[in-house]
Amino acid sequence: MKLKFLLTVIAILFAFSFCNASCKSNNERTPRQNNNSKMKITIGTAVFTATLYKKPSAAALKVMLPITVDMTELNGNEIYCDLPGRLPINSSVGGDIKVGDLMLYGNNVLVLFYKSFNTSYSYTKLGSIDNPAGLASTLGAGNVVVKFENN
Structure with a gap:
């Protein structure tokens, strides 16, 4: 029974x-089928489109847009800036960084990588540039002004 x-x-x-x-x-x-959203990144006259991941940190970044920031060159492979506010984090060890990766260091430092390399630093992945061709030549000359906006 x-x-x-x-x-x-x-x-x-x-x-x-x-x-x-x-x-x-x-x-x-x-x-679930539409997991990403787009963002436009303007550096001088160069315009790139980035796909943001479906994550709370990327959604919080989109709420801040549009923003124009002075980004500082670092180590010959990235540019970074302090954001005007803090974003939620879900960091993990970087591992293989790819050209065009857009990440968050800590909870308020936005980083855009223009060269591929391996790292042991921890980042929250926000998204990546869809076609990073020309990104290194656009960013490799020093500090730049970058505009991030919804696409």
């Missing part, structure tokens, strides 16, 4: 979980 009851409960739970996983409306699935 207990076995029959237990099997009935398991069957009901299985049916419920199966329907719950597969019977969602299109509106409920759409946010």
Whole structure:
């Protein structure tokens, strides 16, 4: 008797979980399919488009836009600036940094990488430039003024 009851409960739970996983409306699935948003980055006359990850830190950055900031060159591979506010963090060890990666160091330092390398520093990944061709030549000459805006 207990076995029959237990099997009935398991069957009901299985049916419920199966329907719950597969019977969602299109509106409920759409946010998962559209995981990224776009941002425009202007450096002088060069314009780049970046894809931001679906993360609280990237969403908080988008709320700050548009912003124009003076970015400082560092180590021949990145530019950075202090943001006017703090963003949520979810940092992890950087590992392989790629050209065009946009990251957060700490909770308020925005970093844009223009060369690939490996690092042991921790960053919160925000997104990356879709086509970073020409980014190194645009940024490699020193400090720059950069405008970040919604695309």
